[in-house]
Each structure stands twice: as structure tokens, then as C-alpha cells.
Amino acid sequence: MxxxxxxxxxxxxxxxxxxxxxxxxxxxxxxxxxxxxxxxxxxxxxxxxxxxxxxxxxxxxxxxxxxxxxxxxxxxxxxxxxxxxxxxxxxxxxxxxxxxxxxxxxxxxxxxxxxxxxxxxxxxxxxxxxxxxxxxxxxxxxxxxxxxxxxxxxxxxxxxxxxxxxxxxxxxxxxxxDELERRIAELESDRVTVTDTAAADLRRIERDLHDGAQARLVALAMGLGLAKEKLLEDPDAAAAMVDEAHGEVKLALQELRDLARGIHPAILTDRGLGPALTSLAGRCTVPVRAAVDLAERPAPAIEGIAYFTVSELLQNISKHSAARQATVEVWRAEDRLMIQVRDDGRGGARLDGGTGMAGLAERLGSVDGLFVLDSPVGGPTLVTAELPWRARTLNEATGRAVRG
Known part of the structure; x- marks a missing residue:
């Protein structure tokens, strides 16, 4: 040379x-x-x-x-x-x-x-x-x-x-x-995402209460008032109105249960992610096989994010996939909680497709998680989500960045 x-x-x-x-x-x-x-x-x-x-x-x-x-x-x-x-x-x-x-x-x-x-x-x-x-x-x-x-x-x-x-x-x-500065900037951006998500959830709860249970209870109060007026002059009509009000009460209670389940399901708090996801799979319109292999429970915040991630993915499968069956698998890999949701539908799902996938990716990213979508046209669709086993505070996250 x-x-x-x-x-x-x-x-x-x-x-x-x-x-x-x-x-x-x-x-x-x-x-x-x-x-x-x-x-x-x-x-x-x-x-x-x-x-x-x-x-x-x-x-x-x-x-x-x-x-x-x-x-x-x-x-x-x-x-x-x-x-x-x-x-x-x-x-x-x-x-x-x-x-x-x-x-x-x-x-x-x-x-x-x-x-x-x-x-x-x-x-x-x-x-x-x-x-x-x-x-x-x-x-x-x-x-x-x-x-x-x-x-x-x-x-x-x-x-x-x-x-x-x-x-x-x-x-x-x-x-x-150093890496600490970049990590703090990422966490500040994630904090904005979490705040926006929480605000959107609060607006959704307020809208559901106003348009659902609250409107039904107002109608119920008016119906009972009319039944009280007719009680003496037309007992049969009053009895029919009370019977109708009883049905409205049941519907209002069901709406409140559904709303509470959307905030944080009791079965998740009481029994953990496995039974909660099994119950979630049973309510899906597509047959779902759920397999959860966890020897212990992750942090409550991570458990909630995992539950609502699977919930939204199953809703997407019900509404958009035209799938015949789906599977949900959850397991632990070292200090990470792994989730895979698969369906045999028509595929073609995208992060920018308007099905809430981008919101899921942002929500998982806000807690240092990952969201990977593989959905070729014609199917099948495979979503892999990865979460930390326990939620980290800002000090823990920046401390890890310094040590790294």
C-alpha cells in the first residue's frame, strides 16, 4: 500500500x-x-x-x-x-x-x-x-x-x-x-404525555357520568315524582311507573359498574392480572385464549397499564380485525413484564390508523415501556408490549441513567 x-x-x-x-x-x-x-x-x-x-x-x-x-x-x-x-x-x-x-x-x-x-x-x-x-x-x-x-x-x-x-x-x-440530562428531558416529555392522558380520562369519565348514569337518574327521579302523584288517583298506573323506575335503577347501576370497571376493575385489585385478563377475554366478542404466567404481581401502576393495554387491544380486535380467534400471553422476563396479543384477522393495523395504537405506544413509553406492532395486510396481527416490572420515580430513573 x-x-x-x-x-x-x-x-x-x-x-x-x-x-x-x-x-x-x-x-x-x-x-x-x-x-x-x-x-x-x-x-x-x-x-x-x-x-x-x-x-x-x-x-x-x-x-x-x-x-x-x-x-x-x-x-x-x-x-x-x-x-x-x-x-x-x-x-x-x-x-x-x-x-x-x-x-x-x-x-x-x-x-x-x-x-x-x-x-x-x-x-x-x-x-x-x-x-x-x-x-x-x-x-x-x-x-x-x-x-x-x-x-x-x-x-x-x-x-x-x-x-x-x-x-x-x-x-x-x-x-x-451527560446521559442524565437527556434522560430528564425524556421524562419531562413523558410526564406531559401522562398528564394529557390523565386529563383525557377525566373528561371521558365526566362525559360518561353526564350522558349516562346522571341522565338516567334524573329521568328516574322525574318518573318517581309522577308515580307519587298518581299513587292515590291511579294506583295501577303508579305501579307501572314504579316498575319502570326499577328497571331504570338496574340500568343505572350497571352503567356505574361499567364506569367503575373502566377506572380500575375490582377484580384486578383483588385477584391480580391473571384473573382480570381472563375475565376481560371472556367479555370479548372474539374467542380469546388468555395465558398468564406470573409467579408474583408487578407494581400496581404497571398492572393497571398492562390491563388497560390488553383491554384496548381486545376492543380493537372486536371492532376492526374481523378475526376468528385471538390469544393473550403475559409473562415476566427478568425485570420486564411482557405482553403479546395476537389475532388471525385481516391485519393492516398502523400506529397512525386512528385505532388508538399511537396512544397506547405513548402511554407505554411514558413509563419506559415499548410497544411493537406487526400487522401486515391480510394478517395476522401481533402486538408486543414491554413494561418495567415496577414503576420508577424520576429520581430512580435519573439515578439509573447516571449509573449507566
Whole structure:
């Protein structure tokens, strides 16, 4: 293999996963690194000047109403500068640095935004990057410029070592903090999903109560009032009305039982997931075989999510699949609860098909679960759901991310 082919391989191997080794020839990577090192000076000077003016003005005016908002806006601007610097490093140094999580205030409004921006660690690290870059930018600019005119034999090695320091600086100060930050962002997004789901469930319960049991009970009260008026003048008519009211009472009680079962079935609380799913399978319009192999019960929250996941999947089978039979299998695999629901229907189900599959996927994702749909046209349809054996709090989840 010739020297030129070895050089080409080394140049092409710069993928951002490790610091590239030094090499002598003036290949394309060297010219890009020189461009980066020479552009450090104007970029560094501009960023440093803006940073100093911003900090002096923001801290000096912090006793007034505009000081803290100025600091918060400056930190947001530092994030934008960091994005530009990551793009410059990506184009000229060949490194890939993930974008940090965006600033997400927990509540709407000016003051939540202000407080979130002021304690944003990403913005402060980007400000630190702008501050420490000036002396380094001056040094790299001077060395590169001098070697460009008088030190060609040493220029490739020096450019590579200097740019390696830049690579380390970009990764250290402009990358996401760590896996913890990304995990917190995911959990915050999941929390929004869970909140929206809970709000939708509350609206559904309110609508069912208003349109179902409440309307029936109002009609029942009116019927009993009329029966009371007719009790003396027309006992037979009053008896018929009371008999009709008795039937309405039974229907109202059934509607309330169905509503309570939709909130949390008593059989699930009392006997666990196996009997609850067996009962659920017995009410499906399609013959369902349920096989639950669990030596112990998972966390109550996970048990409830598993139950309602299977419930909605069986409803979809009844309404949309035209299946002749279905199976539900549940078992434990280490610290995960596994669910598989299969039917021999016509298939063609999609996550965006309007059958609630996307909502199920979001609900499982909110508790660190998985939802996989395999439904070719013509069938069969297989849904695999995976849940953690026990629900984790935010502290447990972030602790796991740190340990991982």
C-alpha cells in the first residue's frame, strides 16, 4: 500500500468518535483544520467582546428590572452561539456533537422562563466556552499563521494537535451534559404525555357520568315524582311507573359498574392480572385464549397499564380485525413484564390508523415501556408490549441513567 493510500484512509477515518492521530501530508483534513484554527481568532474575539459586555451589563443592572432578563437573554444567545460552533466544528473538524436539550420551563409565563434560563447549565457552559476561547484562539491563530509561511514540514502535525484540543473543548463544553440530562428531558416529555392522558380520562369519565348514569337518574327521579302523584288517583298506573323506575335503577347501576370497571376493575385489585385478563377475554366478542404466567404481581401502576393495554387491544380486535380467534400471553422476563396479543384477522393495523395504537405506544413509553406492532395486510396481527416490572420515580430513573 502506498503512502498516499494510507493518508487517504486516515483522512476518511475522522468520524468524531476519537481524536484522530497526527499525519504529515497536506491532505483535505489539514486544510479544513487550518481553516478552523485561523477562523478561531475572529470568532473568538467577537464572542469574547459580546460576552464581556453582556456580563458587565447584566450583573451591573441586576438590581434593576432589566438586569436578570438581560442575563437570561444572554444565556439563550450563548446557546445559539454554541449551536453555530457545533456546526463549524462539524463542517471543518468532522466531529458530531449532539444538540443539548432545549430549555423547558415547567410552567408557562415570564418568571418560570426567567428562572429556568438563569439556572440553565448548558447556557453557562457555552458562556464559559466563549470566555476561555480567546487566549486559545490567539495562540492557534498565531502558530498556524507563522507555520503557514515558515514551517510547512511541521504544519500538518501542529494543525492536528491544535485541532485535537479544539475537538476536546467542543465535546467538553458544547455537548449535552451527560446521559442524565437527556434522560430528564425524556421524562419531562413523558410526564406531559401522562398528564394529557390523565386529563383525557377525566373528561371521558365526566362525559360518561353526564350522558349516562346522571341522565338516567334524573329521568328516574322525574318518573318517581309522577308515580307519587298518581299513587292515590291511579294506583295501577303508579305501579307501572314504579316498575319502570326499577328497571331504570338496574340500568343505572350497571352503567356505574361499567364506569367503575373502566377506572380500575375490582377484580384486578383483588385477584391480580391473571384473573382480570381472563375475565376481560371472556367479555370479548372474539374467542380469546388468555395465558398468564406470573409467579408474583408487578407494581400496581404497571398492572393497571398492562390491563388497560390488553383491554384496548381486545376492543380493537372486536371492532376492526374481523378475526376468528385471538390469544393473550403475559409473562415476566427478568425485570420486564411482557405482553403479546395476537389475532388471525385481516391485519393492516398502523400506529397512525386512528385505532388508538399511537396512544397506547405513548402511554407505554411514558413509563419506559415499548410497544411493537406487526400487522401486515391480510394478517395476522401481533402486538408486543414491554413494561418495567415496577414503576420508577424520576429520581430512580435519573439515578439509573447516571449509573449507566
Amino acid at each position: 502506498t503512502d498516499s493510500s494510507r493518508t487517504s484512509t486516515a483522512d476518511d477515518a475522522v468520524d468524531g468518535t476519537a481524536l484522530p492521530p497526527p499525519r504529515a501530508p497536506l491532505g483535505p483534513s489539514t486544510w479544513r483544520e487550518m481553516a478552523y484554527l485561523l477562523s478561531n481568532f475572529p470568532v473568538g474575539v467577537a464572542a469574547f467582546c459580546v460576552l464581556v459586555v453582556w456580563l458587565v451589563a447584566g450583573i451591573g443592572l441586576s438590581v434593576t428590572v432589566i438586569g436578570l432578563p438581560l442575563l437570561a437573554s444572554g444565556l439563550t444567545a450563548c446557546r445559539w452561539f454554541g449551536r453555530l460552533e457545533r456546526a463549524r466544528a462539524r463542517a471543518l473538524l468532522g466531529i458530531q456533537v449532539a444538540e443539548p436539550s432545549p430549555v423547558r420551563p415547567r410552567h408557562p409565563g415570564f418568571f418560570p422562563w426567567l428562572w429556568t434560563c438563569l439556572k440553565d447549565p448548558v447556557g453557562w457552559r457555552h458562556a464559559l466556552y466563549s470566555f476561555v476561547r480567546l487566549p486559545w484562539a490567539i495562540l492557534t491563530f498565531a502558530l498556524t499563521l507563522v507555520l503557514f509561511f515558515v514551517g510547512w514540514p511541521a504544519l500538518p502535525w501542529v494543525a492536528r494537535w491544535l485541532s485535537n484540543v479544539d475537538r476536546a473543548m467542543v465535546r467538553g463544553l458544547l455537548s449535552p451534559s
